[in-house]
Amino acid sequence: MSSKSIEELIAISEIISDEPAKIGEFALPELMAIACSREVKDSDIVFAGTGLPMVGIMTANLLHAPHAALIYEAGICDGKTMHTPMSVCDGRACYMASTLGGLVDTFAYYLQRGYVSLGFLGGAAIDQFGGVNVTCLGGNYFKPDNRLTGSGGNSDIGTMAKRTVFIMLQEKRRFVERNEYTTTPGWWCWDWKTREWKPKREALKNSPFADCGPEAVVTNMGIFRFDEKGIMYLESCHPGVTIEKIKNNCNFDINTSMLKGETRYPTYRELFVLREFVDPELIFISERPEYPEEIRNLL
Amino acid sequence: MNRRHIKAKKAEILSLEEAVKKYMHDGIMMCTGGFTAMNRNPVAWVWETIRQEIKDIHNIDPHGCLTSWMLNAADAMAIHESAWTGWGEMAGKLDIQSGNRYKQGRLVLEEYSHGAMALRFLAGAIGSPFMPYFAPPGSDLYNPDYDALGKAGLRNGENPKIADKKFVPIEDPFFKEGTVYLLPAVRPELAVIHVSQAGEKGTARWRGIGTLDKEMAFASDKVVLTCEEIVSEAELRRLPESNQIPYFVVDCIVQVPYGAYPSSTPYFYDYDAKFIQAMNQASRNLQDLKEWLNEWVLEPACWDAFLEKIGTKRLLDLKADSALGYSTKLVRGKKPSPVMRMPLSVMKSGF
Numbered sequence: 001m002s003s004k005s006i007e008e009l010i011a012i013s014e015i016i017s018d019e020p021a022k023i024g025e026f027a028l029p030e031l032m033a034i035a036c037s038r039e040v041k042d043s044d045i046v047f048a049g050t051g052l053p054m055v056g057i058m059t060a061n062l063l064h065a066p067h068a069a070l071i072y073e074a075g076i077c078d079g080k081t082m083h084t085p086m087s088v089c090d091g092r093a094c095y096m097a098s099t100l101g102g103l104v105d106t107f108a109y110y111l112q113r114g115y116v117s118l119g120f121l122g123g124a125a126i127d128q129f130g131g132v133n134v135t136c137l138g139g140n141y142f143k144p145d146n147r148l149t150g151s152g153g154n155s156d157i158g159t160m161a162k163r164t165v166f167i168m169l170q171e172k173r174r175f176v177e178r179n180e181y182t183t184t185p186g187w188w189c190w191d192w193k194t195r196e197w198k199p200k201r202e203a204l205k206n207s208p209f210a211d212c213g214p215e216a217v218v219t220n221m222g223i224f225r226f227d228e229k230g231i232m233y234l235e236s237c238h239p240g241v242t243i244e245k246i247k248n249n250c251n252f253d254i255n256t257s258m259l260k261g262e263t264r265y266p267t268y269r270e271l272f273v274l275r276e277f278v279d280p281e282l283i284f285i286s287e288r289p290e291y292p293e294e295i296r297n298l299l
Numbered sequence: 300m301n302r303r304h305i306k307a308k309k310a311e312i313l314s315l316e317e318a319v320k321k322y323m324h325d326g327i328m329m330c331t332g333g334f335t336a337m338n339r340n341p342v343a344w345v346w347e348t349i350r351q352e353i354k355d356i357h358n359i360d361p362h363g364c365l366t367s368w369m370l371n372a373a374d375a376m377a378i379h380e381s382a383w384t385g386w387g388e389m390a391g392k393l394d395i396q397s398g399n400r401y402k403q404g405r406l407v408l409e410e411y412s413h414g415a416m417a418l419r420f421l422a423g424a425i426g427s428p429f430m431p432y433f434a435p436p437g438s439d440l441y442n443p444d445y446d447a448l449g450k451a452g453l454r455n456g457e458n459p460k461i462a463d464k465k466f467v468p469i470e471d472p473f474f475k476e477g478t479v480y481l482l483p484a485v486r487p488e489l490a491v492i493h494v495s496q497a498g499e500k501g502t503a504r505w506r507g508i509g510t511l512d513k514e515m516a517f518a519s520d521k522v523v524l525t526c527e528e529i530v531s532e533a534e535l536r537r538l539p540e541s542n543q544i545p546y547f548v549v550d551c552i553v554q555v556p557y558g559a560y561p562s563s564t565p566y567f568y569d570y571d572a573k574f575i576q577a578m579n580q581a582s583r584n585l586q587d588l589k590e591w592l593n594e595w596v597l598e599p600a601c602w603d604a605f606l607e608k609i610g611t612k613r614l615l616d617l618k619a620d621s622a623l624g625y626s627t628k629l630v631r632g633k634k635p636s637p638v639m640r641m642p643l644s645v646m647k648s649g650f
Contacts, residue, residue: 006639010646050388066648073413074334074362075508080642080650083627086572087388089334089362091507091565091625096642102509103361104421107414112433131437135410141445147398149363149385151440156414159435181439189437193468193478203436207477277643281632 004299009276012298016272020265023239027288028220030274031238032167033059034266035218036120039165040065044118047071047111047157050087051284052167053120058084058278063270068118071110073153075102084283107153111160114208119161121184124148125174128232128252130186130214132158132166133179141181151183158184163215170219170249177252187213187230199230221246223263224254231255236263268295303426310501310549312529315602318553319347322489322523326377328460330359330420330485330519331366332492332512336387336562337570339505339512340364341493341525343558343602349373350597359487361416361511363394365562368578371396371406372588373596378448379406380485382413389572389631390579396588409447409465412440415482420511422484423518434466434480441466441480460486490519493559494544495567497524498532501546507565507624509543516544523551525558527567557606557614568617569626574609 004012029052036056040046042065046057057070058081069078074089078098085093094100101109110116123132134154138145158164168174182189190196191203204210217224222237233255234246243256266274272295279285290296313321323329333340345366348356357378360367363385370376371394384401385392400406411419415434422430439445446465448454453461462483471479492512494503503524505512516522524544529552535542558564561571561578581591599605606614616628627636 006637006643010643061644062647066644067650074338074510078650080645082623082639082642083625083636084632086570086631087335087337089338089508089510091338091563091569091619091623094507094565095623096645100508102513103413103417103511104514105509107417108421111414135439141439142447142450143402147384147401149383149392150381150410151412151438152363152383152385153413155412155435155438155440159438160414160433183438183440185435185437189435190439190442192436192441192443200437205477206471206475207433209433210477279632280637281630281634283632286633 013269013272013276016269016295018267018269021268021271025289025292026266026271027285028238029285030271030288031263031266032218032220033274033285034270035223035263036165036167037063037270039216040068040118042067044068045071045110045115046118046120047073047106047116047161048088048120049122049153051122053122054085054088055274055278055284056167057120059270059274062273062277071106071116073103073106075100075105077101077105077110084279084281086283107156111156116157116161117163119157119164121154121158121164121166123154123166123168125176125179126166126168126217127176127179127186129188129230130217130226130232131179131182131189132184132186133181134183135181137173137180155184158214160209160212162212164213165216165218166214167218170221172249172251175250175252187226221249227255233258236260238263239265308547308550310546310552312499312552312554315343315347315553315555318523318551319344319351322521322551323348323351323353325353326355326357327353327489328357328359328487329489329491330487330515331364332490332510332515333364333559333562334362334508334510336365336368336390336575338508338510338562339493339559339564340366340562341491341558342366342369342560342562343555344491344523344525345369346596346602346605349375349592359485361413361420367397368394371400372582372592374400374405377407378409380409382411382416384408387575387579390576395579395582407447407451410440411482417511417514419482419485420514420518422482423486424514425517427484429481429483431479432482434482436468436478441468460488485518487519488521490515490522491525492516492522493525493564495526495564496528496530496535497526497552498535498546499529500532501549501552502532502535502542503544503549504535504542505565513543516548521550522548523553524549525553525555527556527558527564529554555602558602560606560609563625566619566621566624568614568619569629571613571617572629572631
């Protein structure tokens with residue numbers, strides 16, 4: 001944070017260039033948060049989880065999607081934050097909200113009623129169909145090697161939001177062919193009645209949520225999307241990441257035939273908004289490179 | 300089940316020690332209000348529960364609160380029914396003792412998703428035996444093999460408060476909208492909820508988010524409010540639309556200022572991220588955890604003595620800004636909070 005007043009910082013943000021920043025001028029979590037923010041449309045009603053998902057949508061709210069409504073699961077409808085909330089129940093996320101309620105409001109009135117167009121979630125592991133595991137890794141469910149937090153709102157939001165974007169760390173053991181435990185089903189899932197593995201649209205036949213599901217996955221290595229069969233493909237690699245590296249960090253044969261190239265770099269304006277307005281206290285992204293000289297001179 | 304056609308009652312006002320003695324017992328099925336380690340957790344209640352050595356608690360804490368962390372730390376919780384077994388977002392999310400106790404077989408963990416827990420509490424609150432929900436078919440949450448209470452032999456009908464089944468999938472019989480899941484109501488013996496203000500008769504008010512506190516109060520057989528202030532019932536009734544829980548639902552009121560510390564009570568005080576981070580650090584090995592419990596829970600003579608040990612400076616820094624409802628003096632990241640007058644998105648683009 002500079003010594004400039006917020007009004008002066010806003011004035012600076014208006015004149016900063018929309019050119020992409022250069023390698024070395026942004027941190028990886030900044031690239032990821034901004035890639036997330038670009039998934040948000042101005043007309044979206046967004047339901048987001050704690051952490052980088054919140055940072056991403058708050059950034060979008062200050063750039064290209066000022067009217068996107070933000071739902072936070074503890075009961076907050078369209079909070080207009082002044083100070084960075086640390087989680088989805090922080091009083092800072094309540095400021096100037098449209099209404100405040102509780103979980104029945106967010107999960108039943110907004111989500112199950114069908115208002116939420118975009119879900120923004122984290123995950124510990126993901127399969128090639130976009131099914132996510134945030135429950136346990138290794139061993140078995142009742143005696144896991146690693147017990148994680150469990151669903152929270154992940155499976156509700158991932159099932160009933162029209163589109164869902166996941167943001168997560170990519171490692172070989174986290175990018176798997178089939179999840180050991182599925183918290184939030186992807187485009188293919190188990191049908192427990194028949195114990196068959198089938199497309200989600202069939203498992204959810206006649207359900208109002210049959211067409212809802214994962215749209216994109218933003219990792220520390222690249223951005224992934226899903227083809228018409230509901231199988232993940234690589235869309236772009238982050239700067240400095242090769243296709244080989246991504247293949248080595250997938251436990252399945254990732255489709256790279258639709259690769260568009262490098263992930264778009266954050267622009268100077270996007271970085272400025274993220275650093276000065278969304279996370280000025282360095283809560284979520286604590287290490288970041290200095291601005292180039294022309295921006296430092298403005299501050 | 301219980302509580303049908305009871306007489307309207309007036310809540311009793313007790314001290315923290317008396318109330319825990321009266322309302323808690325070994326093996327109780329209870330629920331605790333608030334949300335994660337951030338918002339209105341009834342911490343003082345659980346603090347006193349640990350001091351009175353109450354054991355084998357079946358705690359229904361859907362959001363991963365400080366209360367569950369403390370009960371795990373003191374080895375006082377036998378069953379945790381929840382959607383999220385993490386706790387402090389500011390302290391790495393994972394409750395280390397919860398994970399350890401689970402792996403050692405000392406904790407039964409029954410899991411649903413957050414929306415499912417919300418509707419289960421709503422069912423309890425409105426007196427329905429169950430609620431239909433578009434839960435995700437294909438999630439292992441609805442894998443028939445993963446029914447923890449069933450596996451532990453607890454769905455045998457002996458405890459009337461535990462449902463015979465974890466869930467029942469049915470085809471929508473009315474509008475033919477595919478499979479919906481019937482989720483059993485939650486029907487705890489006791490709800491403990493921390494509120495800002497309680498009238499002397501029991502009417503309750505909080506500001507900020509509601510989480511599931513109203514549903515918890517109505518779903519439970521008995522309700523204890525811990526509160527920052529007991530205020531005149533007449534004063535609360537001048538603005539009845541701001542109150543959330545009617546008096547006849549409440550059995551007992553305990554006034555315990557800073558009773559949610561280190562979580563926040565909006566418009567009173569903020570959460571103490573540093574204290575919660577220290578708790579997380581202590582939970583990394585059993586010796587440190589034992590020392591933490593001794594120092595912060597068992598040794599202080601009373602709750603006020605605990606607050607004295609926290610110290611005036613720290614509590615003053617947490618004091619909420621009366622206009623915003625949270626503290627702007629609290630340092631949470633690497634830099635202090637900026638001075639702000641309006642949300643930037645509103646300044647730039649309106650609503």
